[in-house]
Amino acid sequence: MIRALTGFSTRHPWKVIALWSVTGILLAVAAGALMPRAMQAQTGDFLPKDYDSAAALRTADERFGVTSDAGRFTVLVGRPDGEPLTGADRKNIASVAKDLGSRRVTMPDPQDTPSTSDDQIPFLVTDYSQIPKVGVSMTAPDRTFTLLSVRLEGNTVDPGMHNLFRAFREHTEDAFAEVRLRTGFTGDFADQIDTRDAEEPTQRIVGILMLGLIVLVNVLVFRSLCAALIPLLAVVIVGGAATGVIVGGALLTGTDLDTSTPSMISVVLIGIGVDYFLFLLFRFRELLRERPEAPPRAVAAEVGARVGTAITSAALTIVAAFATLGIATYGGFQVLGPAVAVAVLVMLLASLTLMPALLAVTGRRMFWPSRALERTPRPGLAGRAGEIVSRRPLAALLAATALLGALAAGMTGIRMDFGQGGTLHETRAAATAAEIARALPAGVADPATVYITAPEGNRVTPRSLGALSDELARIEGVGKVSAPTLNERGDAARIDLYLTSESQTQAARDLVSGPVRDTVADHTPKGLEAHVGGTAAIFADLSTAVDEDLRTVFPVAAGLIALILLVLLRSVLAPVVLLLSVGLCFAATLGASTLVFQHALDKPGVNFVLPLVLFLFVVAIGTDYNILISDRIREEMEGPRRARDAVARAVRHTAPAIATAGIVLAASFGSLAVGSNPSTQQIGFATGLGILLSAFVLSVVLVPAAAALLGRGIWWPVRPRGRTGQGEHPEATALKGSAADHHPRPLAVPPAL
The missing domain is CATH 1.20.1640.10 (Multidrug efflux transporter AcrB transmembrane domain)
Structure with a gap:
C-alpha cells in the first residue's frame, strides 16, 4: 500500500x-x-450531563432562557472624580441603561456589517446585530459606582461577536459621557476580548519568529x-x-x-x-x-x-x-x-x-x-555520537538513565493547579474588576448560582426558600446572597451567591464544591430539586472529570501503543525498551516542569491538564522518533556488519534528522510558552522540553545504547540476520562496512520509471 x-x-x-x-x-x-x-467557548457544555454544574446549565436554559451561548459582562458606571453618585446621576444611569436595552447594536465598520446581497454566499453570512439585555445590578456600598449586567446572544469565540461587543462598548461610553459619567467593562466576555487584543501583537511576532527559526534551522542543515x-x-x-x-x-x-x-x-x-x-x-x-x-x-x-x-x-x-x-x-x-x-x-x-x-x-x-x-560528508557530531554509543553502550545507557531519573525526582510533592491561570496583561477589564473588588465581593461580576426547580405542575415560592437563603448567607466566604428570582412560570427560582473570592480561584472552587453544595443538599425544601452552577462550580466539576480521565486514558493509551509496536516491530523485547524509555522521559519532563513552575517560580502547582497533554505528546512523539531510529537500526543489522557497527551507522545517518526534527517541533510547541496565559506557558515549556529529551537523549543515546548492548537479540523472536557472502565469515564481511558506506549500491528502479 x-x-x-x-x-x-x-x-x-x-x-x-x-x-x-x-x-x-x-x-x-x-x-x-x-x-x-464549529467552536464552543463554554467549558460547562463539555461536562458529562450527570455533573451538578451541567444540570444547572440545563436548568438555566430550560427554565430561565439563559443559554450558554451568550456573552455576559458587567459595566461599571461612576463619576469621573470618584465621588459618590448623586440622585441625578442615578436617574441618568437608569435612563441610559433603559435606552441601551432598547436599541439595536450594529457593527461600527460598514465593512463588518453583514449583507444579504446576491453577491454573497447566504450560509456564510451572519447578522450579528441585536438588542442587548441590559439591567441595573447593584450599587457599591459607598455609592461610588453602579453596576449594569449585559448579555449579548451569540457564540463568544466568533470574531463577529467581538466586533459587536466593541460597538456596544463604544456606544455605551459615548452615551454615559454625554451625562458626564465614566464607564468600565469587565466579566468573562470583556476579559476574553481585552486579553485577545493584548496578546495579538505578541502572538503574531511569535508566529513569525517560529517560522523564521524553522527556515533558519533547515537552511543551516541543508x-x-x-x-x-x-x-x-x-x-x-x-x-x-x-x-x-x-x-x-x-x-x-x-x-x-x-x-x-x-x-x-x-x-x-x-x-x-x-x-x-x-x-x-x-x-x-x-x-x-x-x-x-x-x-x-x-x-x-x-x-x-x-x-x-x-x-x-x-x-x-x-x-x-x-x-x-x-x-x-x-x-x-x-x-x-x-x-x-x-x-x-x-x-x-x-x-x-x-x-x-x-x-x-x-x-x-x-x-x-x-x-x-x-x-562525501564527514561523520561530524552524529558520527562521533554513534561511535561513542556503540563502543561504550553501558556507560551511555547509565548516563542517559541517570539524567532522566534525576529530572523525574522533581515530581516529589507535585500538586495539581486547577486554576485557569489568568493573564499576564493588565487589561482594562482586569482594572475594572480590581476596582469593583475593592468595594464589593470579588465574585460579584461572576456569581455562583443556585437553581431550584419544582416538579411538573408545582410552583416555587420565595417564602419556601427563605431558610435556604439564610443558611447560604452564613457560609464563610459568601459575601452576599441575592433574593430569590422566579421565572415567568413560577416553577423555578435562582439565588445568586457573590463570593469573596474570584470565581476562577481555588478558594472559590473549594467553597462551591464543599460548603455551598452541602448546604444546598441539606436545606433545599422537600419536593424541590436544586443544582449549583456558575464558573466556580463548573471548574470544580471539571477537576473531578479530568482526574477520572487521567486514570482511564493513561493505561489504555499505553496498551494501544504497546500493541502497535508489537505488530510493527515484530518483536517482544524492542517494544518493551521503547515503552520504558518514553515512560522515563515522560516522568523526567513532568518532574522538570514541577521543579520550574511549582518550586522555582512558586506557582500553586502544575496545570491540571499538563500530565495528560505531556503523556500523549511526549510518549507518542517520543515513540515516533524511537521508531525512526529503531527502523534504521534494524535495517542496518540486516546488513553484513556487527550489531554495534550497525548501531553506529544508524545513529550517524539518522541522528541529524531526529535532532533537526526535534528542534523544529520543540520550537513549534515552545511558541505556546510565550503567550500571556500561564496555563498555556506550562504546556508549551513542558512539551518543548519533552520533545528535546525524546530526540537528543532517547533516540540518539538511550535506545541505540540498549540496541548495542542487546545486539540482534533486541528483535527476538524475529531477529534480522546479517547478509554475508558465500563462505564468508560475518566478522570478515563486517570489515567492509565502512567502504560500503561510500560506494553506490544498485537501485531497483520501478518499471514505470
Whole structure:
C-alpha cells in the first residue's frame, strides 16, 4: 500500500501537487469562514450531563432562557472624580441603561456589517446585530459606582461577536459621557476580548519568529533555500486541508470544538509535518549521494517506500494515543483527541503522496545552491555520537538513565493547579474588576448560582426558600446572597451567591464544591430539586472529570501503543525498551516542569491538564522518533556488519534528522510558552522540553545504547540476520562496512520509471 502510494505520486507528481494545492487552499478558506460556527467557548457544555454544574446549565436554559451561548459582562458606571453618585446621576444611569436595552447594536465598520446581497454566499453570512439585555445590578456600598449586567446572544469565540461587543462598548461610553459619567467593562466576555487584543501583537511576532527559526534551522542543515521553504509551504497547504476536514466533520456531525483545538492542531501539524518531510529529505540526500547516476524520481520512490513505512508506524502511534481521548468523560478531551488524530492522518497521507511528489519534481534542485551532494560528508557530531554509543553502550545507557531519573525526582510533592491561570496583561477589564473588588465581593461580576426547580405542575415560592437563603448567607466566604428570582412560570427560582473570592480561584472552587453544595443538599425544601452552577462550580466539576480521565486514558493509551509496536516491530523485547524509555522521559519532563513552575517560580502547582497533554505528546512523539531510529537500526543489522557497527551507522545517518526534527517541533510547541496565559506557558515549556529529551537523549543515546548492548537479540523472536557472502565469515564481511558506506549500491528502479 505504501509503495503503491509513493510510486503513483512519483510517477504523476504534478497531478498530485496540483490536487493537494487546490484542495488545501479551498478547505483552508472554508475552515476560516466556518470555524467559529464549529467552536464552543463554554467549558460547562463539555461536562458529562450527570455533573451538578451541567444540570444547572440545563436548568438555566430550560427554565430561565439563559443559554450558554451568550456573552455576559458587567459595566461599571461612576463619576469621573470618584465621588459618590448623586440622585441625578442615578436617574441618568437608569435612563441610559433603559435606552441601551432598547436599541439595536450594529457593527461600527460598514465593512463588518453583514449583507444579504446576491453577491454573497447566504450560509456564510451572519447578522450579528441585536438588542442587548441590559439591567441595573447593584450599587457599591459607598455609592461610588453602579453596576449594569449585559448579555449579548451569540457564540463568544466568533470574531463577529467581538466586533459587536466593541460597538456596544463604544456606544455605551459615548452615551454615559454625554451625562458626564465614566464607564468600565469587565466579566468573562470583556476579559476574553481585552486579553485577545493584548496578546495579538505578541502572538503574531511569535508566529513569525517560529517560522523564521524553522527556515533558519533547515537552511543551516541543508544549505539550501528550497529545502527550507518547500517543506514549510507544503505543510501550510496540508494544514489548511486538515483543518477544513476537521471543521467540516464537526459541522456535519454536530460536534462542538473546544477553543483550544484549533491552536493545538496548528502546532501539531506544523511540527510533525516538518518532521516527516525532514525524515524524507535526509534519506533522499543520502541516497542521491550514494547513487549519483540514479534518476531522481526513482530515488524519490525508493525513499518514499523506505521512510514511508517508518513514518506510517510513527503516525499511527500518535493517532492511537490521541484516539484514546475518545473514551474520556470530559467533552473537551473527547473532541481534541479525534481532531488531532484526523489531522495526523491527513498529514500522513500527504507524507506518502505530496512530499514524494515534490522530491520527484525538484530532484537534486531541492538542495540548490548547496554542493553537498558532490562530496562525501564527514561523520561530524552524529558520527562521533554513534561511535561513542556503540563502543561504550553501558556507560551511555547509565548516563542517559541517570539524567532522566534525576529530572523525574522533581515530581516529589507535585500538586495539581486547577486554576485557569489568568493573564499576564493588565487589561482594562482586569482594572475594572480590581476596582469593583475593592468595594464589593470579588465574585460579584461572576456569581455562583443556585437553581431550584419544582416538579411538573408545582410552583416555587420565595417564602419556601427563605431558610435556604439564610443558611447560604452564613457560609464563610459568601459575601452576599441575592433574593430569590422566579421565572415567568413560577416553577423555578435562582439565588445568586457573590463570593469573596474570584470565581476562577481555588478558594472559590473549594467553597462551591464543599460548603455551598452541602448546604444546598441539606436545606433545599422537600419536593424541590436544586443544582449549583456558575464558573466556580463548573471548574470544580471539571477537576473531578479530568482526574477520572487521567486514570482511564493513561493505561489504555499505553496498551494501544504497546500493541502497535508489537505488530510493527515484530518483536517482544524492542517494544518493551521503547515503552520504558518514553515512560522515563515522560516522568523526567513532568518532574522538570514541577521543579520550574511549582518550586522555582512558586506557582500553586502544575496545570491540571499538563500530565495528560505531556503523556500523549511526549510518549507518542517520543515513540515516533524511537521508531525512526529503531527502523534504521534494524535495517542496518540486516546488513553484513556487527550489531554495534550497525548501531553506529544508524545513529550517524539518522541522528541529524531526529535532532533537526526535534528542534523544529520543540520550537513549534515552545511558541505556546510565550503567550500571556500561564496555563498555556506550562504546556508549551513542558512539551518543548519533552520533545528535546525524546530526540537528543532517547533516540540518539538511550535506545541505540540498549540496541548495542542487546545486539540482534533486541528483535527476538524475529531477529534480522546479517547478509554475508558465500563462505564468508560475518566478522570478515563486517570489515567492509565502512567502504560500503561510500560506494553506490544498485537501485531497483520501478518499471514505470
